[in-house]
Amino acid sequence: MNTNILIVGVGGQGTLLASVLLGNLALENGYDVKLSEVHGMSQRGGSVVTHVKISDGKVGAPLIEEGEADIILAFEKLEAYRWLPYLKKDGALYVNTQQILPMPVIMGQAENPADLDRVLQENTGSLKAFDAMKIAEECGSSKAVNIVLLGAASKDLPFSDESWMKVIGENVKPKFVEMNRFAFTKGQQA
Amino acid sequence: MLGNEAFARGAWEAGVRVVSSYPGTPSTEVTENAAKYDEIHVEWAPNEKVGVEVAMGASLGGVRSLSCMKHVGLNVASDSFYTAAYTGVNGGMVVLVADDNGCHSSQNEQDSRFHGRSAGVPVLEPADSQECKDFIKLAYDISEKYDTLVLIRSNTRVSHSRGIVELGERTEREIIPYEKNFRKYVAMPAMARKLHVAQEERLARIAEDSCEWDINDVQMGGDTSIGIIASGICYEYAKDALPDVSFLKLGIVNPLPKKLILDFASQVDKLYVIEEGQPFIEEQIRAWGVPVKGGKDMFTIQGEYSARMIREAFGEDVPEEGIDTSDAPGRPPLLCAGCPHKGLFYVLSKLKTTVMGDIGCYTLAALPPTEAMDSTLCMGASIGMAHGFEKATGSKENTVAVLGDSTFIHSGITGLINMSYNGSKGTVIILDNRITGMTGHQQNPASGKNAKGEPAPAIDLKTLCEACGVKHVVEIDPFEVQDLEKIVKEETARDELSVIITKRPCAMIVKQPDIPNVITDRCKNCRMCMKIGCPAIEIRDGRPFIVSGRCVGCGLCARVCPFDAIESTAKAGEGK
Ligand SMILES: Cc1ncc(C[n+]2csc(CCOP(=O)(O)OP(=O)(O)O)c2C)c(N)n1
Ligand code: SF4
Numbered sequence: 001m002n003t004n005i006l007i008v009g010v011g012g013q014g015t016l017l018a019s020v021l022l023g024n025l026a027l028e029n030g031y032d033v034k035l036s037e038v039h040g041m042s043q044r045g046g047s048v049v050t051h052v053k054i055s056d057g058k059v060g061a062p063l064i065e066e067g068e069a070d071i072i073l074a075f076e077k078l079e080a081y082r083w084l085p086y087l088k089k090d091g092a093l094y095v096n097t098q099q100i101l102p103m104p105v106i107m108g109q110a111e112n113p114a115d116l117d118r119v120l121q122e123n124t125g126s127l128k129a130f131d132a133m134k135i136a137e138e139c140g141s142s143k144a145v146n147i148v149l150l151g152a153a154s155k156d157l158p159f160s161d162e163s164w165m166k167v168i169g170e171n172v173k174p175k176f177v178e179m180n181r182f183a184f185t186k187g188q189q190a
Numbered sequence: 191m192l193g194n195e196a197f198a199r200g201a202w203e204a205g206v207r208v209v210s211s212y213p214g215t216p217s218t219e220v221t222e223n224a225a226k227y228d229e230i231h232v233e234w235a236p237n238e239k240v241g242v243e244v245a246m247g248a249s250l251g252g253v254r255s256l257s258c259m260k261h262v263g264l265n266v267a268s269d270s271f272y273t274a275a276y277t278g279v280n281g282g283m284v285v286l287v288a289d290d291n292g293c294h295s296s297q298n299e300q301d302s303r304f305h306g307r308s309a310g311v312p313v314l315e316p317a318d319s320q321e322c323k324d325f326i327k328l329a330y331d332i333s334e335k336y337d338t339l340v341l342i343r344s345n346t347r348v349s350h351s352r353g354i355v356e357l358g359e360r361t362e363r364e365i366i367p368y369e370k371n372f373r374k375y376v377a378m379p380a381m382a383r384k385l386h387v388a389q390e391e392r393l394a395r396i397a398e399d400s401c402e403w404d405i406n407d408v409q410m411g412g413d414t415s416i417g418i419i420a421s422g423i424c425y426e427y428a429k430d431a432l433p434d435v436s437f438l439k440l441g442i443v444n445p446l447p448k449k450l451i452l453d454f455a456s457q458v459d460k461l462y463v464i465e466e467g468q469p470f471i472e473e474q475i476r477a478w479g480v481p482v483k484g485g486k487d488m489f490t491i492q493g494e495y496s497a498r499m500i501r502e503a504f505g506e507d508v509p510e511e512g513i514d515t516s517d518a519p520g521r522p523p524l525l526c527a528g529c530p531h532k533g534l535f536y537v538l539s540k541l542k543t544t545v546m547g548d549i550g551c552y553t554l555a556a557l558p559p560t561e562a563m564d565s566t567l568c569m570g571a572s573i574g575m576a577h578g579f580e581k582a583t584g585s586k587e588n589t590v591a592v593l594g595d596s597t598f599i600h601s602g603i604t605g606l607i608n609m610s611y612n613g614s615k616g617t618v619i620i621l622d623n624r625i626t627g628m629t630g631h632q633q634n635p636a637s638g639k640n641a642k643g644e645p646a647p648a649i650d651l652k653t654l655c656e657a658c659g660v661k662h663v664v665e666i667d668p669f670e671v672q673d674l675e676k677i678v679k680e681e682t683a684r685d686e687l688s689v690i691i692t693k694r695p696c697a698m699i700v701k702q703p704d705i706p707n708v709i710t711d712r713c714k715n716c717r718m719c720m721k722i723g724c725p726a727i728e729i730r731d732g733r734p735f736i737v738s739g740r741c742v743g744c745g746l747c748a749r750v751c752p753f754d755a756i757e758s759t760a761k762a763g764e765g766k
Contacts, residue, residue: 010521011523020352032354033353033354034318034351034352034353035351035353036351037350037351038294039215039295039350039630040215040294040629042294045521046521046522046524061426061427061496062351062353063347065496065497065498066511067510067511078518078519079521081515081518082515082518082521084512084513085511086512089510100725101728102521102522103521103558103559104519104522105519106720106728106729107558107559109558110519111519113515113518133739142739
């Protein structure tokens with residue numbers, strides 16, 4: 001079994017925690033796993049991507065390439081579009097529908113592609129687009145978007161609920177554990 | 191474990207006692223993680239040169255030491271590095287340098303292997319997190335056995351990938367007594383000539399011995415028609431792309447294990463060298479008269495490689511390309527909401543000042559909407575360049591040098607001394623945000639804390655500038671935009687050297703009000719607030735709009751609004 005998950009978003013949205021959770025889950029369940037992260041400049045609101053490669057054999061290179069991702073978790077719509085070529089033809093895209101306009105668009109120097117929703121629909125094996133931000137806020141913190149998205153994608157991943165709950169418990173600050181577990185469940189139901 | 195965390199762990203297991211580094215992506219987390227071990231003295235040096243010298247001193251003192259930096263940091267440290275390569279060590283010493291193929295967060299793609307070769311230092315290159323830990327441990331043994339500095343070359347993908355790592359225990363090491371030996375440690379001409387001979391001898395020994403080291407891995411595949419030599423992350427790409435061919439995975443890339451390479455070359459029909467960057471390995475092999483079927487004639491010098499690219503080059507199938515999304519507008523990074531630097535660049539943009547810039551978060555001000563930077567070269571260059579510009583044009587009018595606190599201490603201060611000494615009338619602006627922001631918020635000599643987070647003396651920048659002979663030094667909060675504008679005008683018009691220090695802590699290290707602002711109906715849509723380049727302000731329905739989840743309530747937009755139309759939601763609530 002090989003599962004490649006690409007996590008994309010805007011610097012500062014909490015993509016790193018999502019990948020660390022996935023990494024720990026894989027480890028916990030006896031898989032080999034490699035993650036590749038972005039640090040430095042793009043964390044200041046730039047386009048960010050984290051690669052997660054899980055295997056019951058051995059993972060070689062840490063990077064997922066075009067047409068190789070089984071799942072893309074997108075924290076933002078334009079970023080979902082940008083990274084779409086990385087998704088397998090029958091791959092699953094989970095996207096938070098909230099949009100963060102990049103500065104060139106705000107300045108009127110560039111435009112977001114038209115018809116994003118349709119393009120996303122037509123170029124994915126399965127698409128789940130929903131307002132994960134709203135769900136996260138309802139659970140108590142806009143920062144929980146990452147956990148909500150993971151909850152939604154969990155059905156495509158080979159980990160049990162107990163395993164998820166355990167790893168959430170081990171990787172977020174104690175006072176936020178309950179909130180995050182709740183957000184995970186809400187994500188599953190979304 | 192992150193590659194960089196694994197390096198730190200390996201250093202700890204190897205018994206390292208002193209680490210002195212300067213931050214730089216992608217190397218920073220090695221030192222940050224080392225700081226978590228009580229047994230290691232870890233410090234942020236003011237720059238890489240000092241870091242290497244501290245590590246060298248610790249080595250002389252008889253302990254294992256480490257200095258970490260990004261690739262361009264080795265340029266700064268090269269003076270100490272090249273001669274320490276002659277003298278050799280007492281306790282084991284490693285310099286760890288992380289390259290940035292693809293320029294993810296750097297100003298160039300220079301290849302540190304060349305520094306290793308021209309300095310005459312062995313260079314090890316790990317490919318994944320486990321090897322990061324194993325190779326650094328081995329590096330200390332090599333260092334002590336052969337009496338040499340060892341360079342470990344990482345890069346972004348190795349340092350910033352996580353993989354599973356098997357942990358070991360720390361081996362404490364006796365301090366090796368220091369023995370005075372000026373023939374070894376005083377590198378003056380007569381000694382240096384002999385040291386150089388000794389260095390050549392030990393490199394020859396390493397080239398020979400390393401043919402037996404198991405960090406070099408010969409994998410004769412089912413297919414010996416193709417033989418690939420690769421090292422580091424490129425090995426991973428090549429192995430993914432062509433799992434069945436034969437490989438020589440090199441763990442040491444300088445000096446090259448010649449005999450091993452010649453053996454391998456003789457066992458395969460066609461030899462290929464796959465290496466990102468310059469043809470470092472390839473050219474040496476060709477120079478030995480060994481035919482190389484494919485190297486840089488097949489692969490680029492620029493950027494990063496991938497398994498896909500290698501498959502394509504060898505005519506293998508690759509997954510079909512999906513839709514083309516290259517029309518997606520770019521998303522360049524921005525200064526954070528609440529960033530203290532925004533106040534200054536709003537003013538400089540408004541005054542159309544010529545700005546000799548520098549490297550730090552503030553380099554982002556070169557992008558729209560502020561576009562308030564004319565040059566960025568390397569750390570500390572702003573001051574020297576502003577001085578040269580003034581000497582060339584004969585005028586300092588509306589021209590400034592701008593740099594951060596960490597950058598000023600790293601290498602700006604010497605430029606300021608030069609200005610003072612050589613009669614400049616220019617203006618230098620130091621952005622004192624009490625931290626080294628760009629690389630992820632490390633302490634520095636002006637921040638009041640050390641690498642372990644303990645209180646430390648904070649250099650007073652104002653006194654420091656005055657001591658350099660600058661008579662006019664003004665400190666100001668950069669969010670006081672009206673006053674700041676006045677001061678910039680005054681100081682750039684002044685016929686004497688001056689320094690402006692903008693003082694306000696980085697928005698990521700102090701708690702922000704976190705009460706969002708709103709734009710009220712007094713807004714006349716003049717869009718002044720858009721000029722600060724805040725990630726929380728967008729245009730919605732043709733007007734500026736503050737996205738509450740992203741606004742930290744710093745209030746800078748309210749200060750630049752000429753119509754007083756922006757107010758805090760706390761205040762708006764009270765009014766009702
Ligand atoms: C020689 C060298 N070493 C390290 C770096 C990495 N680096 C880039 S900016 C920076 C420091 C920025 O700190 P500061 O000047 O205080 O500005 P801030 O980011 O806090 O605004 C560092 C260490 C580099 N580019 N060059
Ligand atoms: S990290 Fe600090 S200095 Fe850098 S952009 Fe953000 S607020 Fe500004």
